[in-house]
Amino acid sequence: MHSKEFVYKILATKKKAVSLKKLSSELETSMPRLLQTLKQLEDDGLVEISYKSEITVRAKTLEDYGS
Numbered sequence: 793m794h795s796k797e798f799v800y801k802i803l804a805t806k807k808k809a810v811s812l813k814k815l816s817s818e819l820e821t822s823m824p825r826l827l828q829t830l831k832q833l834e835d836d837g838l839v840e841i842s843y844k845s846e847i848t849v850r851a852k853t854l855e856d857y858g859s
Contacts, residue, residue, distance in 0.1 A: 794821060794829070796829055796833055796836070799826070800838050800839065800851055802815075802819070803815075803839060803850065807851075807853075809842065809848040809850040810850070811847065812826065812830070812846070812848065812849060813846065813847075827847070837852065839851050839852060
């Protein structure tokens with residue numbers, strides 16, 4: 793399994809929301825395991841997870857906290 797830091801860096805470089813399915817495929821990691829890591833990142837305040845027709849995730853960056 794990839795570390796939280798690695799997953800966050802991948803998301804931060806994308807600068808947009810990515811589907812859980814696509815990210816899971818890209819990282820060659822099962823969706824349940826990846827979602828578990830993403831939930832930890834969400835608890836740390838580093839990502840936003842959206843549960844709509846499909847699960848998407850986006851990294852929060854300094855720009856989100858700027859004025």
